[in-house]
Amino acid sequence: MAVEEAVAMVSLVEELRAREAAARARVEALESQLAELTGQLEAEREVWSRLRVTCETVAQVTAEISARNASDSTEAAESVSVAPVRKVGAIMVPHWREGLPMGVLPDVYRDIVEVVADASGPMQAKQIVPRIGLPTASAKIEGTRGKLKRLVERGWLTEDQPGRFSLAHRPAGENSELPER
Missing domain, CATH: 1.10.10 (Arc Repressor Mutant, subunit A)
Structure with missing residues (x-):
């Protein structure tokens, strides 16, 4: 019976080592995916940041143009009655x-x-x-x-x-x- 127990212990240790190796491989694969996703995330954050700044700049320029046009329209409306333009x-x-x-x-x-x-x-x-x-x-x-x-x-x-x-x-x-x- 001692031989059978020793064989069972060896099989158990081998099984544990096989499971450990499989877990290590999964961890390494996930770390690789994480590194790739982190790079993609940083690239997308940069695109998002540039687009946000562009939108803010366009909104500011448009607001200035709208304000200028509104004051021009007000002056023109005082002299001539014009139907609103959509x-x-x-x-x-x-x-x-x-x-x-x-x-x-x-x-x-x-x-x-x-x-x-x-x-x-x-x-x-x-x-x-x-x-x-x-x-x-x-x-x-x-x-x-x-x-x-x-x-x-x-x-x-x-x-x-x-x-x-x-x-x-x-x-x-x-x-x-x-x-x-």
Whole structure:
């Protein structure tokens, strides 16, 4: 019986060594994959960073052009009555700055700002959606929430509490009323 026990111990040790070798091979393969994925992650982070900077630069330039065009349009509208022109293409929300009229915002963003400005306190996306004429489907609420977040990023609104939005800046000057459309 001692011989059988010795053979069993040798077989057990051999089995353990085989399992250890297999585990080591799996670890080495995973480490290799991890190194490859880390390289890919760094490359994608660099692309993302460049795109983010490009988008911010384009938004800033577009906002400046929009503000210039808005002031030119205001001067032209005072001299001649012109029907509004609907712009087709990328929707750009310019960064808020003193004296920038709400008229530079795309229609849906302007509607959102007007609803929030008329509210007596902070509002949630689900409260805003029906007031801008959209059905209260979850997709519409999430889309509006994204627009609200963009308006916060650009300085038009604030989010003092998560999911509760209010106007960041009241219109100043003698025309404190929000523009009519």
